[in-house]
Amino acid sequence: MSQAIxxxxxxxxxxxxxxxxxxxxxxxxKTYLVGHETVAHFTPSEEYTALPGSVYGGLVASLLDCHGxxxxxxxxxxxxxIALEAPLAVRCxxxxxxxxxxxxxxxxxxxELKGKLRSIEGRKIWVDMTLSAGETPCATGEILAIxxxx
Numbered sequence: 629m630s631q632a633i634x635x636x637x638x639x640x641x642x643x644x645x646x647x648x649x650x651x652x653x654x655x656x657x658k659t660y661l662v663g664h665e666t667v668a669h670f671t672p673s674e675e676y677t678a679l680p681g682s683v684y685g686g687l688v689a690s691l692l693d694c695h696g697x698x699x700x701x702x703x704x705x706x707x708x709x710i711a712l713e714a715p716l717a718v719r720c721x722x723x724x725x726x727x728x729x730x731x732x733x734x735x736x737x738x739x740e741l742k743g744k745l746r747s748i749e750g751r752k753i754w755v756d757m758t759l760s761a762g763e764t765p766c767a768t769g770e771i772l773a774i775x776x777x778x
Contacts, residue, residue, distance in 0.1 A: 631712070632658035633666075633698040638715035641776075646694035657691060659698035659743070661712065666699040666743035666755075672735055683733040688767050691741060692757050693725050696771030699743035700753035704775055707748055720753060720773035733759070733766040751775040 634647040634657065642650045647657040659668045670691055678684035700720040702712065710717050733739065739761055746754040757769040 631714075632660055633702045633712070633716070634658055634694070636712060636714045636716035637719060641719050644694060646690045647698060655690070655694070657694045657698075657741075659695050659702070659741075661699075661702040661706065664706075664745070666695065666702055666741075668695045668698075668741040669738055670741070671738045672733070674735060677735060679732075681732075681735050683735055685727070685729060688729070688733055688759060689725065689727045689769075691739070692727055692759060692767065692769035693722055693771065695741040695743055696725065696755050696757055696769065697722055697773050699745075699755045699757070700771065700773035700775070703745040703755065704748060704753055719776045721776060722771060723752070723774045724772040725769065726771075727767055727769045729767050730765050734761050737761045739766070746770070751777075 642648045645654045672683045676683050676687045697720045701718045704718045743755045743757045753773045759767040
């Protein structure tokens with residue numbers, strides 16, 4: 629897939645601080661579907677400092693949140709045979725997010741987020757995620773995303 633899931637969101641649903649293309653002050657996280665998993669990258673700058681050299685946990689949670697809802701939308705489309713094109717027919721919101729911090733997340737290093745579908749039941753989509761810096765897993769997460777109704 630050449631376009632990010634978030635870039636396919638309808639204009640009226642693309643204002644999220646973490647991933648919305650229409651939020652000029654946001655993080656602009658981009659999630660890509662690669663086979664049966666999703667991938668995103670983000671390099672935190674010093675404005676996201678907790679302790680010197682480490683990212684604050686709220687940013688980690690935000691990245692996992694946006695990657696999770698983007699992943700859920702992609703997996704739902706994939707399961708339903710819906711083309712990943714704009715405007716994306718599926719948009720999801722967070723019902724539950726769990727984050728487990730494994731190691732300090734370093735500043736100024738490209739972070740990689742990955743997502744794998746756990747299950748889909750109706751409008752409920754569960755995705756398991758990891759956030760790593762190089763070979764170091766910094767956090768794991770799980771999200772329950774809900775597909776918005778038309």
